[in-house]
Amino acid sequence: MPEITYRDAVIRGIAQEMARDNDVVFLGEDVAKAGGVFKATVGLYEQFGPLRVRDTPISEQAILGAAMGAAMTGLKPIAEIMFSDFFAVCFDYIANEFPKSRYMSNGQTKCPLVVRTGNGAGSRFGAQHSQSVENWCMMIPGLKVVAPSSPVDVIGLLAAAVRDPDPVIFLEHKSLYATKGEVPDGEIVDRLGTAKIVRPGRDATILALALMVPRAVEAAERLKAEHGIDCEVIDVRSLVPLDTQTILASVAKTHRLFTVEENPRLCGWGAEIVSIVADEAFYDLDGPPVRITTPHIPLPAADILEDMVLPTAERIVETVRRSLQS
Amino acid sequence: MATAQDRAQAPGSGLNDDIGEAKRLAMYRSQLRIREAEQRAYDLFLQNLVKGTSHLSLGQEAVASGFAEAMQKGDLSFCTYRGHAHTLARCVSVEKVLGELMQRDNGLMRGKGGSMHLTSEEHGVMGSYAIIGAHLPIACGAAWRAQYKGDKDVSVCFFGDGTTNIGAFHEALNFAAIWKLPVVFVCENNLYMEYTPIGDVTAVPHPAADRAGSYGLERIIIDGNDADVVYRTAQRAFSRARAGEGPSLIEALTYRHSGHSRADPAKYRPEGELEKWKQRDPIKIYRERLQQFGVSDKVIAEIDASVRQEVDDATETCKAAPMPPADILTTDVYADGGWAWRN
Missing domain, CATH: 3.40.50.920 (Rossmann fold)
Structure with a gap:
């Protein structure tokens, strides 16, 4: 079986879902033309074009808010927050908006989106670019929270997250981007909620x-x-x-x-x-x-x-x- | 402020009848419905039948009605916690709104959202947001979807003057401008950020309009108490959005007749300010407008009576309605309809 890196698995997972469904769009800082600061989105802009893969300003609230508005009205956005530590500047969306709108509206409002983010330590970036914030997200009713450890799980769980009708926080570990693992050819779709x-x-x-x-x-x-x-x-x-x-x-x-x-x-x-x-x-x-x-x-x-x-x-x-x- | 064209001039006697009688009557009815329903919400609060908090739009009806009457079916409203007016203006029934405020099972969200989160997607009311500024980026996202899919709807986002000092306002304005999104931002400047005069806490005299230039947008300030002015301004902004020319930021000058929320007696207002603004009460202005256009007192009285009847009927229905049952506590946390977080 061919081996690919965790980083390339992210690219492949996003590409698999964008190729499958035109409603899947992707936005974030430096994600399009630059291919991401961790090079985990290289080639997506070239493959899917400027309408579907979009660079944003350094505006984390705008990124997550826009993803939510698009999700509420029919798209399936994937939003990237470069470092999970930055959740703190857009936590309103993660804590108050994504997970509560369906409940508060008695089931009227949908929010099918994925927030991808670089999580975790090992890069010697210090206290504000290295945190593991899974517990920040886990405590909020209405969210789903996923953190893959291998390339094959990155693809399968990312596909499951994109296809899921709920908001999913997808935590990619920065220190795993360069690691390799076996990944079969063809479409890979996993299931959330499975250890x-x-x-x-x-x-x-x-x-x-x-x-x-x-x-x-x-x-x-x-x-x-x-x-x-x-x-x-x-x-x-x-x-x-x-x-x-x-x-x-x-x-x-x-x-x-x-x-x-x-x-x-x-x-x-x-x-x-x-x-x-x-x-x-x-x-x-x-x-x-x-x-x-x-x-x-x-x-x-x-x-x-x-x-x-x-x-x-x-x-x-x-x-x-x-x-x-x- | 209002342009010369916006000041009613009689045709023949110079009146500008660009809006037409049917729309004018609808705009009057809409404003009055909001006035009567909001006043009723206040009265019911005094009877302890409306609980929690509520933020009334008494005095600000013209903004909600002027914009809503200019919207087309499919256009989307994003409101704040002061959202009763915008919800009613999109033709959600008084009963559904009062039911939610009275925490009854017949409420718009069966009591799960409350006064600050009125939502009726079937009417284009895409939620009322109680975290200041949160919904400006969300409205951008809805507009992005329209742009991406080639849909012709416009997203309209209402907020207060206090919102112009939070980061999400500036992020959203920049974002909407660079992506040329079909979104219209409407600042209802009622002069107070909660209890504090907006001028005391803002670097510029016009909290929204004076920031427009930073995002390459036109500086627009209008009389928010004249529904005709609001309506015409909305039409221009919507045309621009539908034509792919990008966002607009509109500052509508208005005034709330009540306090910030039910807990606020608004004692911080200078002597005479409320009385001065009540001279410019949007309902009063609009009733006189109808009379200028020759609408008979009888027609106006019929509208008044039918609106009051709707509010009275809704009140009685809500008083008789059951409280929400416990079995909805755990519904709709997730899209499968339930709340399961584990197997």
């Missing part, structure tokens, strides 16, 4: 998202090889809708739960999942669930400092080992 078991195991369940997925997988391989601990790694993929059934079934099998979260500690997605497991599967657990997160600090810029705070394979290995062997 993926990326490594089966018997002794413990490790939940991870986006950049934390390859780190969890690496940790699981080392735990098996070095300590004989066989971990099941689940890529959560979709925070809303959340595939609790896959998670609960895994905990029922392994009896231990670990979450690996890039977000700062408080109110991370893992806290919600741990509370669900505590509510519904407490007696399946042989030990306390453990959350492995970035500490509750703004992210530092220096590489040596940034590397100290994000969960690493080493930290996952040590945490799981100590927890299971205590």
Whole structure:
């Protein structure tokens, strides 16, 4: 099977949907002629033309507001917010407008749009260009929130997001853009709300998202090889809708739960999942669930400092080992 | 302000009859409907039958009616939390509006939205937005769809003078200008940003019009209490939008007779200001206009009576209507009709 990068998967996913449906339009800063600051939209302007792929000013409120107005009246816009940290300057749309208009209007207003954004750390950009903001979005009723970890999932989940009738926040991890993965030829469409078991195991369940997925997988391989601990790694993929059934079934099998979260500690997605497991599967657990997160600090810029705070394979290995062997 | 042409001059005696009697009667009825329904909403609030907050357009009816009467079917209205007037002006029934304000099951959104979020897409009312400025970019998006699909509808976005100082206003104006979108921005300058005189908090005397030049747009200031002036201005802006010539920004000077919201007695107004503006009450102006054009007192009285009847009937229907049931609490969070966030 051919391999492509996560970055090229973004291009292919958008192109697949734009070729399929003329109502799919794409807007954002530097996305058209320049092909995106992360080069994740190269060639779309040439392929689909200036009416469908549009550069905008640095006006995040205008970008998201325009996407919403277009979505309400019949288009299926994909809007790019360059860095997810910038959600803070257009959060009105994410928190107040997209997710509440259908409810407030008693079902009259539709909002089928996708907001793509570069999320996460690893690029040494410091505290305002590196955050993992999935929990900002997850807490809002009415939104759907997706964060793929592999090229094939980028295409399939992006297609599912574009075809979904609800507003979807699509978090691309900046540190995954250059990574590669196998992708079959032809159309790829996945389903939102489905977690993926990326490594089966018997002794413990490790939940991870986006950049934390390859780190969890690496940790699981080392735990098996070095300590004989066989971990099941689940890529959560979709925070809303959340595939609790896959998670609960895994905990029922392994009896231990670990979450690996890039977000700062408080109110991370893992806290919600741990509370669900505590509510519904407490007696399946042989030990306390453990959350492995970035500490509750703004992210530092220096590489040596940034590397100290994000969960690493080493930290996952040590945490799981100590927890299971205590 | 109004041009010489806008000042009624009798034909024969110089009256400008470009608008025509049928449209004038519709415009009068529309303004009166808003006046009576808003006054009723206030009265019902005093009886504790309208709850929550409400922001009335008493005194600002001419802007809503003048624009709505110039709109075609399919044109879209984007309103603020002070949106009852614009909703009624697009011919949504008084019962649906009062029902929502009275938090009844017969309300426009069955009580799920409330006074600040009136929406009736079948009438082109694409929502009332309670976060200042939010709907200007949204109106741009609807206009972008029209431009992209070759649809001929215009998106019309109403907001207050206070909105001109928030970022989304400026983002939307620039965005609409560079993309030449068929959108019309209407600033209802009622002189107050909530409780504060707009002049105290704005760098320029005309909060909208004085910013138009920054976006390459014409500086337009009109008498917002004269529905004919509003109507003609709207027609010009809509023609421009439909012809692909881009957005317009219109500042309509008007005045709200009541406070900002139900909680505000408007004690900050200088002595005599309200009385001065009441001399220019849009309903009074328009009733005199009809008389100038020879409409009989009988015809006017019939309209007055039928509007009052509609509002009275709506009030009684709403008072008798049930409260919304609990089973709608979890409907329409997502497009599948439900609220499930997990399996």
